[in-house]
Amino acid sequence: MGSLKDRVAIVGMGCTNFGEHWNKGTEDLAVESFFEALEDAGIEKKEIEACYVSTVMSSIIGISGAVAADALKLKDIPIIRNENWCASGHIALIEACMAVASGAYDTVLALGVEKLKDTGYPGLGTGRGMHPVYEARRTSPGSFGLIATRYFEQYGLTPEQGKEALAKIEVKNHDNGSLCPKAHFKNKITIEQVLKAPIIAWPLGLFDCCGNSDGSACAIVTTPEKAEALKKDPIYLKGFGISTDSMLPHFRPGFTWTSFNALVNSSRKAYEMAGIKNPREELSLAEVHDCFSITELLIYEDFGLSPRGRAKEDIDAGFFQRDGGLPVNIDGGLKCFGHPIGASGLRMTYEVYKQLQGKAQKPERQIKNPRLGLAHTFGGPPQLSAVAIFGNEKG
Amino acid sequence: MVGIALSGTYIPAFRLDRGIVAQNWGRASIGGERSVANNDEDSATMAVEASINCLTGMDPGLVDGLFFASTTGVYQEKMNAVLVAAATDMRRSITTADFTQSLRAGTGAVKSALDAVKAGSMKNVLVAAADARLGYPRSDQEQAFGDGAAAVLVSGDDVVAEYEGGYSICNEMFDVWRNPEDTYVRTWESRFILGEGYTANMVEAVSGLLKKMNLQAKDITRVIMPAPDARTHKGLAKKLGFDAETQLADPLLSKIGHCGAAQPLIMLAAALEQAQPGDRLLLACYGDGADAMLFKVTEAIKQERKNRTLEQYLAHKLPLTSYSRFLSYKGLVETVPGEPFRLFSSATVTWRDRNSILRCHASKCNQCGTVAFPVQRVCPICDAKDDFVEVRIAEMNGQVFTYTLDNLAGRSDDPVVVQTVAEFGAEKVRFYGMMTDCIPAQVKVGMPLGLTFRRIYDGMGMHNYFWKCRPLTIGGQE
Numbered sequence: 001m002g003s004l005k006d007r008v009a010i011v012g013m014g015c016t017n018f019g020e021h022w023n024k025g026t027e028d029l030a031v032e033s034f035f036e037a038l039e040d041a042g043i044e045k046k047e048i049e050a051c052y053v054s055t056v057m058s059s060i061i062g063i064s065g066a067v068a069a070d071a072l073k074l075k076d077i078p079i080i081r082n083e084n085w086c087a088s089g090h091i092a093l094i095e096a097c098m099a100v101a102s103g104a105y106d107t108v109l110a111l112g113v114e115k116l117k118d119t120g121y122p123g124l125g126t127g128r129g130m131h132p133v134y135e136a137r138r139t140s141p142g143s144f145g146l147i148a149t150r151y152f153e154q155y156g157l158t159p160e161q162g163k164e165a166l167a168k169i170e171v172k173n174h175d176n177g178s179l180c181p182k183a184h185f186k187n188k189i190t191i192e193q194v195l196k197a198p199i200i201a202w203p204l205g206l207f208d209c210c211g212n213s214d215g216s217a218c219a220i221v222t223t224p225e226k227a228e229a230l231k232k233d234p235i236y237l238k239g240f241g242i243s244t245d246s247m248l249p250h251f252r253p254g255f256t257w258t259s260f261n262a263l264v265n266s267s268r269k270a271y272e273m274a275g276i277k278n279p280r281e282e283l284s285l286a287e288v289h290d291c292f293s294i295t296e297l298l299i300y301e302d303f304g305l306s307p308r309g310r311a312k313e314d315i316d317a318g319f320f321q322r323d324g325g326l327p328v329n330i331d332g333g334l335k336c337f338g339h340p341i342g343a344s345g346l347r348m349t350y351e352v353y354k355q356l357q358g359k360a361q362k363p364e365r366q367i368k369n370p371r372l373g374l375a376h377t378f379g380g381p382p383q384l385s386a387v388a389i390f391g392n393e394k395g
Numbered sequence: 396m397v398g399i400a401l402s403g404t405y406i407p408a409f410r411l412d413r414g415i416v417a418q419n420w421g422r423a424s425i426g427g428e429r430s431v432a433n434n435d436e437d438s439a440t441m442a443v444e445a446s447i448n449c450l451t452g453m454d455p456g457l458v459d460g461l462f463f464a465s466t467t468g469v470y471q472e473k474m475n476a477v478l479v480a481a482a483t484d485m486r487r488s489i490t491t492a493d494f495t496q497s498l499r500a501g502t503g504a505v506k507s508a509l510d511a512v513k514a515g516s517m518k519n520v521l522v523a524a525a526d527a528r529l530g531y532p533r534s535d536q537e538q539a540f541g542d543g544a545a546a547v548l549v550s551g552d553d554v555v556a557e558y559e560g561g562y563s564i565c566n567e568m569f570d571v572w573r574n575p576e577d578t579y580v581r582t583w584e585s586r587f588i589l590g591e592g593y594t595a596n597m598v599e600a601v602s603g604l605l606k607k608m609n610l611q612a613k614d615i616t617r618v619i620m621p622a623p624d625a626r627t628h629k630g631l632a633k634k635l636g637f638d639a640e641t642q643l644a645d646p647l648l649s650k651i652g653h654c655g656a657a658q659p660l661i662m663l664a665a666a667l668e669q670a671q672p673g674d675r676l677l678l679a680c681y682g683d684g685a686d687a688m689l690f691k692v693t694e695a696i697k698q699e700r701k702n703r704t705l706e707q708y709l710a711h712k713l714p715l716t717s718y719s720r721f722l723s724y725k726g727l728v729e730t731v732p733g734e735p736f737r738l739f740s741s742a743t744v745t746w747r748d749r750n751s752i753l754r755c756h757a758s759k760c761n762q763c764g765t766v767a768f769p770v771q772r773v774c775p776i777c778d779a780k781d782d783f784v785e786v787r788i789a790e791m792n793g794q795v796f797t798y799t800l801d802n803l804a805g806r807s808d809d810p811v812v813v814q815t816v817a818e819f820g821a822e823k824v825r826f827y828g829m830m831t832d833c834i835p836a837q838v839k840v841g842m843p844l845g846l847t848f849r850r851i852y853d854g855m856g857m858h859n860y861f862w863k864c865r866p867l868t869i870g871g872q873e
Contacts, residue, residue: 132744201799257816
């Protein structure tokens with residue numbers, strides 16, 4: 001596989017506030033993130049030569065790229081829609097980077113937008129998988145609850161021990177979110193609150209689940225040369241990895257439920273391209289897919305950030321806190337932003353981009369001397385993972 | 396020799412203490428408890444349960460005909476027997492028929508099966524009877540009716556009960572009936588229906604049979620007579636000269652209630668589970684007339700059977716503690732629409748995947764032996780393409796691999812769905828689905844499970860059936 005390290009740069013990004021935007025539609029959200037990115041990049045709309053748009057649930061029958069054309073009045077350019085469940089935003093961004101690296105275009109927009117709050121139900125709904133029988137009544141919390149039960153079983157944790165470890169992840173994410181102006185939830189929470197919250201899908205309670213919100217985020221990518229001509233602090237793509245497992249894990253023979261090949265393989269590919277040997281030491285921050293608390297714990301281990309089976313020790317030691325060895329989800333994560341599916345990958349990338357530029361909105365949440373940042377989404381039943389790593393210096 | 400070769404019952408796990416119903420209406424309980432089908436059960440699924448239980452140890456491919464009997468079939472136009480045959484994994488080249496619209500549907504189906512086998516047109520005919528009738532709220536019938544099923548295999552080989560003869564009468568009157576638009580069973584004044592209907596017709600049929608067979612009441616070992624209530628049952632026996640203590644089979648009214656067209660077969664199967672060679676069993680069933688049938692138990696009854704007995708079903712139970720939930724499970728009150736109302740069905744998808752969805756077939760790879768459910772064209776382990784045999788996993792036992800108690804996926808009157816990943820059989824076939832007939836708080840990794848055929852949701856006017864996990868024991872009872 002060829003490398004795209006330092007061959008593409010992000011020159012502008014935009015991100016809406018995430019939340020319950022009852023009075024804004026898909027188009028409003030896209031307009032807000034896009035015009036912020038244009039201003040940030042310092043380019044005009046006509047310079048955008050192609051667009052990769054990521055949106056999952058905004059319509060019933062096919063969506064196509066027209067959703068972006070309609071909203072942004074993009075005229076006569078190719079607009080390619082990406083739908084890969086929760087990883088859609090990242091994969092749209094990676095496709096945009098590949099389009100620039102191919103030489104076909106100089107300046108490409110990757111736009112993620114999702115309007116969950118028009119659907120009439122909280123959460124992603126029930127039985128919205130690929131099969132009307134095998135996935136009937138399957139829910140997202142249910143699928144991830146299966147992971148938590150098995151993790152506790154495999155590593156001999158009592159439900160109390162396991163739930164407390166997971167609670168600490170969410171207390172951390174809410175603490176981070178409380179400082180992030182664009183987050184949906186900005187309240188701090190306590191371990192006791194998490195443990196006493198109503199159960200959604202045992203052993204996962206309310207605070208183990210991310211919120212549901214509306215939002216949009218986007219990135220303008222271009223060649224390093226053009227980026228450097230436009231601004232002094234472009235952010236470079238260092239590596240990426242995408243991996244999709246075969247067969248619904250629920251039915252997959254021998255599947256452990258405590259480690260996902262898609263997570264292991266997507267991170268390994270990204271580290272290799274970026275030249276990262278020890279991610280725990282080399283990464284300055286990681287924005288990972290905390291759709292549920294157990295997902296973030298699993299990612300610590302599958303991404304090589306914690307030793308296998310020992311994530312709890314790092315959680316207890318505060319290693320992933322804002323002031324820890326490797327801050328994870330320093331913006332509050334999906335937990336505090338909610339998860340408008342198609343937008344999330346780009347929203348996470350927005351945080352990495354701002355941190356690497358030293359432009360986090362408040363000084364107290366700015367990481368000191370950051371170098372490399374990872375952003376990641378994990379989608380589906382779960383089955384599909386996409387990782388992108390960025391840096392603020394070439395080489 | 397033509398007769399019954401195999402038999403088996405099925406009683407749903409839920410039991411409703413009649414006192415709960417009575418208390419709700421401020422009236423007296425008729426005593427005991429009644430069986431209640433779970434909200435994922437109907438007459439078709441109960442018939443599948445009874446059929447599988449009946450056929451334990453026999454290849455369903457040897458069955459030549461399936462007769463389904465019920466007054467509460469699932470469809471107005473569409474054959475229930477075909478669904479039951481598929482879920483029981485029978486051949487396509489069999490005769491199927493639904494017997495319906497009378498409490499004599501079960502005995503009528505057995506009589507037709509006996510005639511078919513005697514005539515030589517079929518060797519093995521399975522009769523599966525199931526019912527789940529509704530009495531009007533506050534009525535005696537609401538308490539008295541139960542839900543249940545039974546199946547008997549009528550055959551010319553290895554019969555445990557030889558059919559000796561029968562006597563039937565038909566009788567036109569309005570005593571107990573349901574019009575097409577009716578949810579509940581209608582009745583005329585009880586003294587009329589019990590006297591001129593039930594008792595008079597049963598006396599006529601049973602007396603007619605005894606006379607035809609040149610037998611007297613004392614020659615019968617066990618008298619199997621479903622009855623609307625215990626008092627009428629005893630009165631009928633007395634009139635016919637049967638001894639209530641020694642000859643009468645328990646009509647099961649206090650334990651499960653009257654399960655409609657299935658009741659005579661449930662009682663017959665229960666009697667066979669207690670029978671000795673040489674016993675004479677008299678089965679009589681009322682409904683728009685009466686059927687009386689005589690069986691003689693053979694030496695084959697001594698062969699050990701591994702299926703579940705009625706005794707086991709009676710012990711394996713879960714209390715249904717709320718009258719409100721009884722009403723909503725029966726579809727009589729509409730609770731807040733939960734998630735399932737948004738599910739969609741596809742007739743084409745369920746048809747294409749019928750071997751896995753209905754027949755519970757997995758694919759066993761010819762190259763590496765991996766068994767994967769549902770059927771996979773490409774082996775998930777060794778990548779062999781289209782190189783497999785289909786194997787049925789429905790009768791395998793297994794255990795919970797992981798689970799979650801999902802509060803979002805259920806009906807609002809039954810909100811917790813136990814999403815379950817399980818491993819079945821020596822091949823550890825992975826299965827994912829819902830767990831039913833369980834106490835969610837007691838679910839554990841490693842808990843022993845079986846599979847059961849259930850209605851998982853309705854969508855777009857279609858009933859969607861699939862398999863669910865079920866604990867092998869409840870409160871220590873198998």
